[in-house]
Amino acid sequence: MALKKNKLKEYREKNKMTQEKLAGIIGVTRQTIISIENGKYIPSLPLALKFSKLFKCKVENLFEV
Amino acid sequence: MEMENKTRVTIMYAIALVAFILGLLFNYFKIGSPHFQTFGSVGNWLIYLGFVGLIIATVRLIFVSKKKTTDERMEFVATKALRISFLSLIIGAFIIMIIDGIKTITIPYHMFMSYLVCGLLLIYIIAYKILLKFY
Numbered sequence: 001m002a003l004k005k006n007k008l009k010e011y012r013e014k015n016k017m018t019q020e021k022l023a024g025i026i027g028v029t030r031q032t033i034i035s036i037e038n039g040k041y042i043p044s045l046p047l048a049l050k051f052s053k054l055f056k057c058k059v060e061n062l063f064e065v
Numbered sequence: 066m067e068m069e070n071k072t073r074v075t076i077m078y079a080i081a082l083v084a085f086i087l088g089l090l091f092n093y094f095k096i097g098s099p100h101f102q103t104f105g106s107v108g109n110w111l112i113y114l115g116f117v118g119l120i121i122a123t124v125r126l127i128f129v130s131k132k133k134t135t136d137e138r139m140e141f142v143a144t145k146a147l148r149i150s151f152l153s154l155i156i157g158a159f160i161i162m163i164i165d166g167i168k169t170i171t172i173p174y175h176m177f178m179s180y181l182v183c184g185l186l187l188i189y190i191i192a193y194k195i196l197l198k199f200y
């Protein structure tokens with residue numbers, strides 16, 4: 001299963017964040033951010049909620065299955 | 066929930082000490098087979114285990130201070146690697162049963178189990194490293 005929509009990279013760049021910085025804030029490794037951005041790994045609901053809270057947007061604006 | 070390095074080291078010290086003391090007691094009361102391969106006796110093997118445990122715990126206490134990040138992707142990959150290891154164990158057991166049926170395996174039980182544990186650990190580590198590249 002792959003994500004239909006994945007705007008994590010877009011939101012990260014809009015907020016002028018590096019992968020390293022985002023990983024540090026969320027509490028994951030940089031490799032995980034890379035995997036999510038490349039669509040290799042689908043984040044869990046708690047992780048997706050963390051992203052949406054950080055970028056102040058709805059989860060469905062970030063990801064869509 | 067992540068375990069703190071200090072707690073982990075304390076548990077390792079406790080296990081190592083128990084192994085060490087058990088080894089000394091086994092040797093003192095002459096419990097167990099004296100023909101335990103490589104180590105001479107079960108007591109010696111336990112003392113060796115305890116000694117290695119103490120060294121690892123001390124090295125961790127001195128050199129490992131940085132908090133290691135373990136995220137959900139790593140846990141996901143670890144679960145998959147564990148599943149592969151478990152499947153390998155079942156398939157391996159079937160193969161060993163067939164081999165044993167054809168020609169009896171004569172190596173001592175403790176040697177057989179140590180090969181099995183080492184093999185499983187190796188399969189787990191290789192599977193984990195490979196899967197990390199795919200997820």
